[in-house]
Amino acid sequence: MSLFSIGELARRADVAIDTVRYYERRQLLPQPKRRASGYRQYDDEDVRRLRFIRRAKGLGFALEDIRSLLDLSLDHDHGVHGLRARAEAKLADIDARIAQLQKVRRGLRQLVADCPGSGALDHCPILAALGAKESS
Amino acid sequence: MSLFSIGELARRADVAIDTVRYYERRQLLPQPKRRASGYRQYDDEDVRRLRFIRRAKGLGFALEDIRSLLDLSLDHDHGVHGLRARAEAKLADIDARIAQLQKVRRGLRQLVADCPGSGALDHCPILAALGAKESS
DNA sequence: CTTGACTCTGGATCAAGCTCCACGGTTTAG
DNA sequence: CTAAACCGTGGAGCTTGATCCAGAGTCAAG
Numbered sequence: 001m002s003l004f005s006i007g008e009l010a011r012r013a014d015v016a017i018d019t020v021r022y023y024e025r026r027q028l029l030p031q032p033k034r035r036a037s038g039y040r041q042y043d044d045e046d047v048r049r050l051r052f053i054r055r056a057k058g059l060g061f062a063l064e065d066i067r068s069l070l071d072l073s074l075d076h077d078h079g080v081h082g083l084r085a086r087a088e089a090k091l092a093d094i095d096a097r098i099a100q101l102q103k104v105r106r107g108l109r110q111l112v113a114d115c116p117g118s119g120a121l122d123h124c125p126i127l128a129a130l131g132a133k134e135s136s
Numbered sequence: 137m138s139l140f141s142i143g144e145l146a147r148r149a150d151v152a153i154d155t156v157r158y159y160e161r162r163q164l165l166p167q168p169k170r171r172a173s174g175y176r177q178y179d180d181e182d183v184r185r186l187r188f189i190r191r192a193k194g195l196g197f198a199l200e201d202i203r204s205l206l207d208l209s210l211d212h213d214h215g216v217h218g219l220r221a222r223a224e225a226k227l228a229d230i231d232a233r234i235a236q237l238q239k240v241r242r243g244l245r246q247l248v249a250d251c252p253g254s255g256a257l258d259h260c261p262i263l264a265a266l267g268a269k270e271s272s
Numbered sequence: 273c274t275t276g277a278c279t280c281t282g283g284a285t286c287a288a289g290c291t292c293c294a295c296g297g298t299t300t301a302g
Numbered sequence: 303c304t305a306a307a308c309c310g311t312g313g314a315g316c317t318t319g320a321t322c323c324a325g326a327g328t329c330a331a332g
Contacts, residue, residue, distance in 0.1 A: 007308065017309090018291055026289090037298055039309055059236055060196025063289070091244045098237050100195050101230055108227045143278065153279090154321055162319090173328055175279060199319070 002043055003033075009042040013050035020050070028053055028067050060097070065090075138179055139169075145178040149186035156186070164189055164203050196233075201226075 010017045023029045029049060032040040049070070056066045069090065146153045159165045165185060168176040185206070192202045205226065 005308075006310095016291070019289085021310090022290065037309080038311095039298075055236060056240070057289095059233060059240065091241065094237055094241050094244065097195065098234055098241070100191065101234050101237070104192070104195065105227065105230045105234070108230065141278075152321070155319085157280095158320060173279080174281095175328075193319090 003041045004043075006032075006040045006042065009046055009050065012047045013054065015050060015054060023050070023053065023063075026063055026067070028063060028070065139177045140179075142168075142176045142178065145182055145186065148183045149190065151186060151190060159186070159189065159199075162199055162203070164199060164206065 004012075006017055006020055010020050013020075020029065024031065029046065032042055032046070035041055052070070053063075053066055056069065057063070061069070072090075140148075142153055142156055146156050149156075156165065160167065165182065168178055168182070171177055188206070189199075189202055192205065193199070197205070208226075
């Protein structure tokens with residue numbers, strides 16, 4: 001059995017059925033095959049794709065971003081127009097996110113480390129970690 | 137001059153005035169002092185706090201999360217009840233985010249690396265990077 | 273005092289991302 | 303054949319995070 005229903009897809013990828021249809025509308029998922037009755041049919045590829053979307057979303061990417069990531073990754077057998085450029089921009093964006101998260105992380109760890117007894121921190125290490133410099 | 141208006145605060149922290157009032161309503165900012173006229177008064181501490189919020193938001197934290205991070209960091213001179221636990225949970229969350237981002241990063245880098253000419257990737261490295269295992 | 277720039281409050285409105293609903297056809301187990 | 307469980311469509315509704323607006327008071331410069 002390699003084809004299954006929308007409900008099955010939703011279950012396998014752990015998202016709501018309505019969400020699947022919503023993603024289809026938003027072009028994050030391709031138009032699926034239909035059987036005579038009009039029922040949608042999916043395969044494992046769709047499950048993978050949906051899971052990818054779920055993860056990317058969890059990382060704070062907007063659906064639009066995810067769509068472009070997906071396009072990016074599936075364009076490979078077409079031209080290599082601005083592909084690299086777009087991918088590299090994404091990459092820089094991700095690096096920045098990681099760096100910022102690591103700052104927060106350090107701040108939090110310090111908070112945890114300094115607090116055990118009842119703490120002597122005179123002002124918040126988290127605020128310090130992120131609040132120090134301006135910039136965006 | 138150590139006290140200033142809401143407009144000035146907004147300018148210094150680079151957010152909209154309405155956003156400042158909105159954050160106040162949502163308890164991310166404390167109730168500010170008021171002058172006789174009812175005008176709000178702020179100081180540098182508020183600027184720092186606001187900037188912190190802006191950054192955390194940029195990392196994908198929900199306002200509610202940010203509020204709790206903030207509470208966490210300002211609770212230090214109160215009890216150390218579940219502080220550590222909360223902070224550690226946050227920390228684990230952040231570590232997970234970083235790990236996931238790094239996966240995407242690797243996938244993207246591979247995409248960039250493999251594509252230069254016109255690529256021979258038979259299926260998306262990004263999907264591979266994130267799509268492999270189940271879990272949340 | 274007048275004018276223009278600010279500020280106040282409360283509520284309406286927005287965009288994103290879902291989620292729910294009604295009404296009607298389809299499948300499938302018994 | 304029939305009931306229960308699914309699925310389809312289109313559109314309304316909800317949550318989050320802002321943003322905008324009206325009507326009215328305040329401030330600072332000239």
